[in-house]
Amino acid sequence: xxxxxxxxxxxxxxxxxxxxxxxxxxxxxxxxxxxxxxxxxxxxxxxxxxxxxxxxxxxxxxxxxxxxxxxxxxxxxxxxxxxxxxxxxxxxxxxxxxxxxxxxxxxxxxxxxxxxxxxxxxxxxxxxxxxxxxxxxxxxxxxxxxxxxxxxxxxxxxxxxxxxxxxxxxxxxxxxxxxxxxxxxxxxxxxxxxxxxxxxxxxxxxxxxxxxxxxxxxxxxxxxxxxxxxxxxxxxxxxxxxxx
Amino acid sequence: xxxxxxxxxxxxxxxxxxxxxxxxxxxxxxxxxxxxxxxxxxxxxxxxxxxxxxxxxxxxxxxxxxxxxxxxxxxxxxxxxxxxxxxxxxxxxxxxxxxxxxxxxxxxxxxxxxxxxxxxxxxxxxxxxxxxxxxxxxxxxxxxxxxxxxxxxxxxxxxxxxxxxxxxxxxxxxxxxxxxxxxxxxxxxxxxxxxxxxxxxxxxxxxxxxxxxxxxxxxxxxxxxxxxxxxxxxxxxxxxxxxxxxxxxxxxxxxxxxxxxxxxxxxxxxxxxxxxxxxxxxxxxxxxxxxxxxxxxxxxxxxxxxxxxxxxxxxxxxxxxxxxxxxxxxxxxxxxxxxxxxxxxxxxxxxxxxxxxxxxxxxxxxxxxxxxxxxxxxxxxxxxxxxxxxxxxxxxxxxxxxxxxxxxxxxxxxxxxxxxxxxxxxxxxxxxxxxxxxxxxxxxxxxxxxxxxxxxxxxxxxxxxxxxxxxxxxxxxxxxxxxxxxxxxxxxxxxxxxxxxxxxxxxxxxxxxxxxxxxxxxxxxxxxxxxxxxxxxxxxxxxxxxxxxxxxxxxxxxxxxxxxxxxxxxxxxxxxxxxxxxxxxxxxxxxxxxxxxxxxxxxxxxxxxxxxxxxxxxxxxxxxxxxxxxxxxxxxxxx
Numbered sequence: 040x041x042x043x044x045x046x047x048x049x050x051x052x053x054x055x056x057x058x059x060x061x062x063x064x065x066x067x068x069x070x071x072x073x074x075x076x077x078x079x080x081x082x083x084x085x086x087x088x089x090x091x092x093x094x095x096x097x098x099x100x101x102x103x104x105x106x107x108x109x110x111x112x113x114x115x116x117x118x119x120x121x122x123x124x125x126x127x128x129x130x131x132x133x134x135x136x137x138x139x140x141x142x143x144x145x146x147x148x149x150x151x152x153x154x155x156x157x158x159x160x161x162x163x164x165x166x167x168x169x170x171x172x173x174x175x176x177x178x179x180x181x182x183x184x185x186x187x188x189x190x191x192x193x194x195x196x197x198x199x200x201x202x203x204x205x206x207x208x209x210x211x212x213x214x215x216x217x218x219x220x221x222x223x224x225x226x227x228x229x230x231x232x233x234x235x236x237x238x239x240x241x242x243x244x245x246x247x248x249x250x251x252x253x254x255x256x257x258x259x260x261x262x263x264x265x266x267x268x269x270x271x272x273x274x275x276x277x278x279x280x281x282x283x
Numbered sequence: 284x285x286x287x288x289x290x291x292x293x294x295x296x297x298x299x300x301x302x303x304x305x306x307x308x309x310x311x312x313x314x315x316x317x318x319x320x321x322x323x324x325x326x327x328x329x330x331x332x333x334x335x336x337x338x339x340x341x342x343x344x345x346x347x348x349x350x351x352x353x354x355x356x357x358x359x360x361x362x363x364x365x366x367x368x369x370x371x372x373x374x375x376x377x378x379x380x381x382x383x384x385x386x387x388x389x390x391x392x393x394x395x396x397x398x399x400x401x402x403x404x405x406x407x408x409x410x411x412x413x414x415x416x417x418x419x420x421x422x423x424x425x426x427x428x429x430x431x432x433x434x435x436x437x438x439x440x441x442x443x444x445x446x447x448x449x450x451x452x453x454x455x456x457x458x459x460x461x462x463x464x465x466x467x468x469x470x471x472x473x474x475x476x477x478x479x480x481x482x483x484x485x486x487x488x489x490x491x492x493x494x495x496x497x498x499x500x501x502x503x504x505x506x507x508x509x510x511x512x513x514x515x516x517x518x519x520x521x522x523x524x525x526x527x528x529x530x531x532x533x534x535x536x537x538x539x540x541x542x543x544x545x546x547x548x549x550x551x552x553x554x555x556x557x558x559x560x561x562x563x564x565x566x567x568x569x570x571x572x573x574x575x576x577x578x579x580x581x582x583x584x585x586x587x588x589x590x591x592x593x594x595x596x597x598x599x600x601x602x603x604x605x606x607x608x609x610x611x612x613x614x615x616x617x618x619x620x621x622x623x624x625x626x627x628x629x630x631x632x633x634x635x636x637x638x639x640x641x642x643x644x645x646x647x648x649x650x651x652x653x654x655x656x657x658x659x660x661x662x663x664x665x666x667x668x669x670x671x672x673x674x675x676x677x678x679x680x681x682x683x684x685x686x687x688x689x690x691x692x693x694x695x696x697x698x699x700x701x702x703x704x705x706x707x708x709x710x711x712x713x714x715x716x717x718x719x720x721x722x723x724x725x726x727x728x729x730x731x732x733x734x735x736x737x738x739x740x741x742x743x744x745x746x747x748x749x750x751x752x753x754x755x756x757x758x759x760x761x762x763x764x765x766x767x768x769x770x771x772x773x774x775x776x777x778x779x780x781x782x783x784x785x786x787x788x789x790x791x792x793x794x795x796x797x798x799x800x801x802x803x804x805x806x807x808x809x810x811x812x813x814x815x816x817x818x819x820x821x822x823x824x825x826x827x828x829x830x831x832x833x834x835x836x837x838x839x840x841x842x843x844x845x846x847x848x849x850x851x852x853x854x855x856x857x858x859x860x861x862x863x864x865x866x867x868x869x870x871x872x873x874x875x876x877x878x879x880x881x882x883x884x885x886x887x888x889x890x891x892x893x894x895x896x897x898x899x900x901x902x903x904x905x906x907x908x909x910x911x912x913x914x915x916x917x918x919x920x921x922x
Contacts (some may be wrong), residue, residue, distance in 0.1 A: 051833070051834070067558050067560065069557045070561075071456070071562075073562070074558075074560045074561065075795075077560065077562060078560055081782055081785070083408060083828075084782045084826055084827075085780065088828065089828050090837060092834060092836055095359065096349060096354055096356070096523075096525050097356065097523040098523070098562060098565075099356075099359060099565045100664065100667075101358050102354040102358050102359065102523060103351075103353065103358075104349060104354050105352065118555065124664070124667050124668065126667070126670070127666070128670065149494055149635040149834065150834045151398060153834070155350075156350060156351065157471070159351065160351050160459070160471075163353075163455070163459045164459035164460070164463045165463065167459055168414075168456035168457060168460040169413065169414055169456065171410075171413045171457075172338045173334065173335040173410060173734065174734075175413075176406070176410045176412065176413035177413065178409060179408045179411075180368075180370065180426055181605040182412060183425060186420045186421065186422050189418075189420045189424075190417075190420075191697070192415075193417040193419075193443065195648060196417050196442075197445060199448075200351065205575070223417065224415055227417070229412070229414070230415050251631045273707060281600035
């Protein structure tokens with residue numbers, strides 16, 4: 040199929056960016072979205088033009104590297120997939136596809152579609168851990184966790200840290216991201232010990248880094264490729280109130 | 284370089300590690316802070332080591348090429364992590380786990396290391412659980428396990444089909460705690476370009492900042508490589524597309540021997556290639572073989588839809604050939620059996636390069652809900668990629684390059700042949716012999732990082748406490764940086780016509796065709812010629828856009844492919860030299876009359892450790908004889 044791509048190009052963090060238009064003549068429906076961009080880049084490089092820079096690695100939807108706005112949706116129009124697993128069979132011959140980087144103040148553009156998400160790492164190192172030294176752990180089965188709690192903790196823990204929730208939110212809020220980690224640990228007895236310190240430290244860091252607050256529009260949940268639920272945010276709020 | 288000294292402690296196998304720890308030299312807590320350690324990689328082994336070393340008080344610098352340590356490819360491991368807990372009361376023990384690994388590795392792994400890996404496996408599970416890793420649990424609240432290929436006990440701990448992700452995020456959380464404390468400084472988006480050696484010891488690295496393109500010097504008292512495997516040498520594999528062997532290869536060229544490079548595992552259950560632009564082959568966890576039955580039609584070229592082929596016209600070839608293990612035979616056996624059926628014309632799908640993995644019977648027996656609970660995310664992923672619903676139709680699968688048992692040669696302390704340079708996790712060679720059993724890679728990587736290296740590295744660092752912070756103004760840093768920069772400039776200056784990826788693709792095809800699941804002398808020799816021709820073409824027709832001093836993914840790729848082309852020759856040479864079939868290394872000339880691998884213990888019960896002898900000279904082979912004191916070398920049979 041033939042596609043027209045409108046891609047945001049930006050040399051570096053300080054330069055001004057703009058949309059550029061590229062024509063693709065031979066896109067196969069079996070391709071993934073990133074393979075389609077690979078094909079574009081091959082053409083660009085062979086013609087001595089600079090290829091489009093984008094983050095990607097595992098290409099199976101688990102590392103969280105990839106992420107771009109595609110036709111107004113983080114990771115594109117199909118729910119519950121990352122960009123790398125988005126199949127081109129969802130596009131039609133003649134389509135125009137708009138491709139942009141995440142747009143959020145705490146995620147400055149580095150180049151083209153690549154943004155700096157180190158703010159997420161900073162939030163995690165503020166408190167996203169259980170303080171236990173290697174070698175100090177008790178026998179694993181001495182910690183008994185009801186299966187339901189453990190399953191719920193798992194459902195929160197599957198966040199891949201891609202940043203789609205922040206990009207989707209009109210407030211650039213990181214509440215879904217933060218609440219996923221808070222919930223995982225809040226649901227497990229291992230995490231209760233430091234629950235208060237953790238939630239305060241992570242929320243403080245989130246605010247300090249310029250992420251906005253949650254105003255319950257639910258865009259984050261709708262766009263999350265891992266279907267992290269907004270109920271995590273409710274739990275985050277409860278944990279936060281309890282921490283004072 | 285002298286002869287190999289594996290430094291295996293004396294005494295009975297089960298006492299070696301205890302004895303070693305009791306007698307190892309220690310570093311005084313006050314001195315630890317003054318000692319700097321560089322760790323390259325943030326997967327289960329790298330992030331584990333960085334956190335554990337930070338907890339001990341060392342000053343750690345941790346590097347990764349991704350934008351965050353949470354992206355390391357351990358994240359993609361699906362099925363599980365083994366431990367000898369014997370929670371199922373099914374006769375498991377440290378000894379049995381050790382034995383299964385030795386046997387599964389086809390008697391080409393080092394006994395002492397394997398026993399130790401089994402020994403620390405239980406601590407790994409304890410530690411992850413304490414870190415809040417949400418492993419699957421039984422209704423009573425205790426941890427659940429499942430079985431995995433190649434064994435007859437249930438010892439695999441799991442978190443749905445995302446065990447690697449959950450374990451990695453556990454490591455990432457412990458790493459974050461140390462980052463907050465300041466004991467670990469994180470350097471993301473950095474690529475190691477070379478190793479700096481001063482007076483015969485690893486003392487630092489040259490790295491490139493992947494955002495600015497700046498070349499950086501980092502010094503330390505010791506360097507730890509936790510850089511993973513080299514499965515992407517096949518271009519398409521189950522690995523993350525940016526995974527590479529460059530750090531290990533650079534270390535090799537600086538004196539670290541490379542062991543058993545030809546031992547590459549081909550994973551039997553992957554989504555087959557669907558189009559010519561495809562960039563990777565997605566793994567479908569081996570755990571699926573617990574409930575899925577593998578089959579092809581009994582009639583050659585039967586192109587009917589799989590669901591309309593009646594029961595008596597289906598050939599469950601694994602159950603037929605290996606009644607004792609059935610669909611749970613080890614990976615190498617399952618992979619070759621699939622290739623054999625497809626080559627013989629029984630493959631399914633449009634290309635005929637696929638076999639069925641069918642859940643019909645399990646869904647009938649256990650219900651859809653039970654299957655969904657176990658494999659839901661894998662089924663979803665399969666459907667996302669292929670558009671086919673595996674609850675309704677069988678999955679189509681085919682083998683793909685996956686894990687590399689080979690790696691940098693290390694002694695019992697996980698030190699390479701370069702003093703002060705360590706290799707842990709998949710980047711070393713020591714624990715999986717010629718074939719890795721499922722769910723033992725997470726186990727080994729975590730064990731190496733959290734529990735083994737932090738104990739062995741003090742034996743070296745105890746003698747380094749008088750060495751002050753190493754200046755990066757030393758001429759050795761200067762020279763290494765100059766050489767690294769020169770190479771990058773050279774890659775850009777070729778200004779030919781072909782992209783790095785297109786060379787990578789061609790290299791991958793050579794490797795897959797001649798050094799993949801089945802190898803023979805003629806093919807391997809042909810591969811050597813083809814690789815050498817490709818190398819010439821690469822250095823005369825490569826096209827890299829942009830400059831060094833900026834973010835430049837094309838340049839990154841070019842450097843990695845250049846290293847892979849060099850490494851490929853060594854890999855093929857190793858495969859050629861090993862005139863036997865063992866584990867994943869199947870030489871056509873050496874098979875039993877019924878087509879099973881034929882080992883040659885008389886001549887090849889050794890680790891092939893290759894020494895780099897310069898650009899224009901052949902590698903020098905050193906042999907570490909494998910002595911089996913505890914187990915008897917037997918024919919590995921799963922029949």
